[in-house]
Amino acid sequence: MSIATGLINVTVATLWTDAQSPRLIDEESVRNPVQIEAWLERLSPEERKALLDEKRIQSQILYGEIVYILEETGDWAHVVIPNQFSKKNKLGYPGWVPLVHITKIERDDEEEFTDHQIVIVTDKITTLYGENKTGIIPLSYNTVLPLLSEQEDLLEVHTPHGNAFIQKEAATAFDSVDEIPKKNGEGIINEASRFQGLLYLWGGMSAYGYDCSGFSYNIFKASGYLIPRDAKEQAEKGFRVEKEEVLPGDLLFFSYEEGKGALHHVGIYYGDGQMIHSPTPGEKIVIQTIEGTFYEKEWCETRRYWNE
Template identity: 50%
Template sequence: MINQTFDQLWITAVQVATVWTSPISARTIDTPGITNPTNIDKWIDSLTYQTNVALCDENRVQSQLLYGEAVMITETKDDWAHIVVPTQPSKKDIRGYPGWVPIRQLIQVNKQDWQSETTAAVVDDKVWLESENGNNVLKLSFMTTLPVIDEGADRVKVNTPHGAGFLPKKSVTIFSSNNGLKKQEGHKLVKDGERYVGLDYFWGGMSSFGYDCSGFAYAMHKASGYQIPRDADDQADAGEKVPYDQLLPGDLLFFAYEEGKGKLHHVGFYYGDGKMLHSPQTGKGIEIIALHGTKYEKELCAATRYWQKAEEK
């Protein structure tokens, strides 16, 4: 069993770690996504439509972790760790989202060393973590967050799973670690989401290398200071219910089979003017569409709001 103490913290040590359903879920073609370091661009580019769809249809992938994201290890099996992710709320486990990751993609750090007064969050689509001399070390996703060590004129020195690194100051926002990112209004959620129009859907995706529908909703809320559940059905249950005639940009729309009466299967943002911003399905990119006359109009089953709810607290 991996040693885990109150003084130690397990964190993600690769740009994006995929959370798998079981230790046998990953295939040979998935190797670039289970190594350390990972090459997420190479992995996604190598997948055909069929091998991509299989991540969902064969129940292989659950979620993903960003560089530096903390986990709790609950069990180990060979070279794999069963973890829960406290930053991704889920009804599957009250402690956080559960699943399996290769142990090689995690590293143990001293909890005190990982704490800082301020945190840097990546606000660009992607950004290179740099060494002290300016060399590219690791390409990081939007909303990767790392503890701040020091602020310079052009770069921010951050603590990483591999020691000190540097991020361009223009590519991050710095916030109080105790207070979190500043809470924004709904229009900010869709403004952040607009930049990803055209980005290919990726099942289980929680990074700007590729989002699934609920991962997209989760990440845009995170960027505006809100922690929401990881999965669409949990997102529908936990948010403040909004009548359809009172929808505002940034609200979440939910869709179910059997013209809204069956199992919930999709989530998107209300964009305004009868439109939706969403990450639709494998083989398609994030898009803004008019709801009228589409299957989504018939399947609409709920709407929730997180940004207003959080502001009222």
Template identity: 50%
Template sequence: MIDQTFEQFSDELWITAVQVATVWTNPQSTREIDLPGIGNPTNIDEWIGRQHVTSLSALCDENRVQSQLLYGEPVIVTEVADGWAHVIIPTQPSHKDERGYPGWVPIKQLKKVAKSEWKRSKAAVVTDKFAWLETDDGERFLKTSYQTHLPVKKEHADRVEVITPHGQLFLKKNAVTLFPTTAGLNKQDGSAIIQSGEQFLGLDYFWGGMSAFGYDCSGFSYAMHKANGYQIPRDAGDQAMNGKEIQDDQLLPGDLIFFAYQEGKGALHHVGIYYGNGKMLHSPKTGKQIEIIDLEGTVYEKERCLGRRYWQGAEET
């Protein structure tokens, strides 16, 4: 269950106020090429379109990016300095901080709101790859990513009125799923996790990516579980330390499989989703796209080290 309650917050919330806010290692991590991704509004399509393999690789190799936030995602702000906010992300569990994933975002990409205004009995989650927030008269306002969650104010015939950092706006009903805020999304089985992931085949890998604009390997597994009612850790190392351990001969579609250097005995470096029949669905690395591959005969076959299951079968729910 993705729990959308806000008990860990004070009477005021800091909410992500751009389509995607990248969470940086520190305020010095950004470069000129990153300007479309650190403003308000952001233009994530332009930002990614500007990149080349070298600049994309540097996001990881130079430890620049940690994670990302989606529009409307709440954070805890622990420090503000020189236009930047140090944040904790409660919706992204991590060993780095027991409260959630830490990092830095430009303060202009956040907005403070009253918890009483944001907390509603029902929420809408974007289930299309992208959905446009619209004004009352139907004008497109903001392109939001898959799995963007927003509080529902009112249901209309073909649209849902949602509360946003920019006031009341609308999402088309056929692009979202509505769910009770306190109960969260219904838990689905492993085959549903696979089905969610298949729609992103061909999408370019993006280090730190947590949106339909681009996922990294653990961001992809995190988001596909989130879409099916499970909150799992954000990073592959933490994902490998939790869940239920599954032996190779017991793997089922939707399970996570992990890979480590030195033929599975060294440092863990990758996670994918088991597809069934010896195949894996995964977001590989910079310069590659989300794909389904046969593990046999690949480097992944030699480096496979662990399987974990987070989803539940019908007999467990």
């Protein structure tokens, strides 16, 4: 099978279950440019919940991220995301993306986006600027782009739109992804706390909204750890920790049937018997006491990815 390579060219592309998954109400999420804020503001609580209940969305992909194109059907591409590890496909997380959200590149050019100094967006939302300092598109927290040069107050980056600029105060430069400093548990909690009050989004992987495992994935990615995308697989990696030894920054996992059934949720231990998590459609990222809630009985696994 011939596999093409592409880059996401919108602020955040939604990875749909199939080409028929988007509804009329989702039009702003499948056009280019994506109108992510307008789309989410338009969705009623019931329409947001249906993204989960009807299994319409799989994940999301940030601007400049590499995808491998397995096939094309009409205006859609079946892709995998190599940076989102999944048992669903050994090449990466699979799903469908509108072709207009992808800029194809030659496989040989992939090194320009992988073997390079990088810039990672640390603000929740910032702007990508063109040569004339006019805004091109918004960029989400955790967007990673190759660094070309540093100027007085700007970082020049290589993008699907060509050479462009990010305000230096909105991002941090590193020699490579591997050089992102690995935070300890307290550092992970501090990073997670920035997103208190953000409304849950099923499949969400940007600062416009996270689901439970998307939240843990992104907080750990920003903290120097690349972990699996989904909660079930996150619970199988890292180091197992006994409940009485849990520390801030550990991942807590929850299963139905008082911890004996299917795993359904992940949160980050905050300390003092609390966790920070993105609970469910209609709710916001919150720091919550575990004792006395159904989470206390459903807590089934604890994993540690961080180290001092």
